[in-house]
Each structure stands twice: as C-alpha cells, then as structure tokens.
Amino acid sequence: EVQLVESGGGLVQPGGSLRLSCEASGFTFSSYWMSWVRQAPGKGLEWVANIKQDGSQKYYVDSVKGRFTISRDNAKNSLYLQMNSLRAEDTAVYYCARSAWYWGYWGQGTLVTVSS
Amino acid sequence: EIVLTQSPGTLSLSPGERATLSCRASQSVSSNSLAWYQQKPGQAPRLLIYGASSGATGIPDRFSGSGSGTDFTLTISRLEPEDFAVYYCQQYGSSPGLTFGGGTKVEIK
Numbered sequence: 629e630v631q632l633v634e635s636g637g638g639l640v641q642p643g644g645s646l647r648l649s650c651e652a653s654g655f656t657f658s659s660y661w662m663s664w665v666r667q668a669p670g671k672g673l674e675w676v677a678n679i680k681q682d683g684s685q686k687y688y689v690d691s692v693k694g695r696f697t698i699s700r701d702n703a704k705n706s707l708y709l710q711m712n713s714l715r716a717e718d719t720a721v722y723y724c725a726r727s728a729w730y731w732g733y734w735g736q737g738t739l740v741t742v743s744s
Numbered sequence: 745e746i747v748l749t750q751s752p753g754t755l756s757l758s759p760g761e762r763a764t765l766s767c768r769a770s771q772s773v774s775s776n777s778l779a780w781y782q783q784k785p786g787q788a789p790r791l792l793i794y795g796a797s798s799g800a801t802g803i804p805d806r807f808s809g810s811g812s813g814t815d816f817t818l819t820i821s822r823l824e825p826e827d828f829a830v831y832y833c834q835q836y837g838s839s840p841g842l843t844f845g846g847g848t849k850v851e852i853k
Contacts, residue, residue, distance in 0.1 A: 678842075687839075688840075730779040730791065730834060734788035737788060
C-alpha cells in the first residue's frame, strides 16, 4: 500500500524558515517524480514544486522561487521542502504527492502557519 | 501560465441527479492533459480522471470526463450521497507550470 506521511509543519513567524519532510513507503520511491502541493485555509489547490527521480530536475511555482527548495533522499525514501523567508500567504496545508504532473497518491498534509 | 476557470462555483442537486461541471482553459491544453479531483473536508484530494477522459484506478464509472482544447467537462451520471464534495480540474500540458481551477462545490439541494 502506497503511503506518504508528511511532517514538520507548525507555527513560524514571517521571515522564518521551516523544513517539511515526507516519508514514502509501499512503492519504489527512487522510480518516481515527487511533488508538493499546498492549500491555503478555505482556498483551492496550488502546485508548489516537483523533483525528478534523481534530483537532477526541479521546478517551482513562481511565487516560491528563490525561497523554497525541494530535495529528496532516495536512500531514506524521503522528500523534503525547505521553506525560507516565509510569508503570511504561505500559510497552508502542504501535501506530498507521488508523480510529477498529476497525482493519484497524496499524503494527509501538514499545516504551516506563518504569523507573528 | 494557463488559467483554468471552473463553473458553476456551487451546484445544488439532489441524490440521483446528474451533475455537469465545467472547466475552461485560457489557452489550449496540449494533449488533453487535464485531470479532475474530488476533495472532501479534512481530506486530501482524490484523483478521478486524467488525460481528460481516463478514469483513475478504483473510480466508479458514474464519473466521466470529456472535452478537448479549452473546454472540459466532468459528469457524474447519478449523484450518490458520498459524491457531495468540491471538485477541481488541473492541467499538466503546460508543465512545469501546473495549475488548478478554483473548484466547484457540489452540495445537497
């Protein structure tokens, strides 16, 4: 059974940093692109970033370029999102999802709240 | 960036009725690279349709997708109680700029 479990969310002040993790199981993690998708409270979905199997290609939505970094550790079956210079508008539930372009498997999400 | 506009914003229907949801793109979606998701409160989205018309694994056949170019439709042939939720379309033809529509809420009338 495919499982994706996010962690690392919490309350952070504007300008602060946070690192999200996603632990994958039930499939060969190193064979799949992986993605982060977020959802602000009461709002719609927004793709954030994705990363190729070997980490050689990474893509980001414009609003996070230069502030967020997606990475992975295939030995640990883990996906990460380093978030710096956080803003109030980054407040959202962050989902880890398998694949690059559309997503059949999602984690349960982790809430990031950016507030003073 | 391709902008997806979903209509209506809210659809009020009764169980057993047919639901027709629209997703219009600001420019043509290449290779019909469009997906539909269902999301219930407090849950992650669930993939229903990909490639505009292909059903995802385990999705009941009352869900169907159609369309091409800039106009796409999700149809639920007969609404079951568990189908009342928010539905999103998403394009992946203009990758890496992946975008979602704003969603349509299907509520019980």
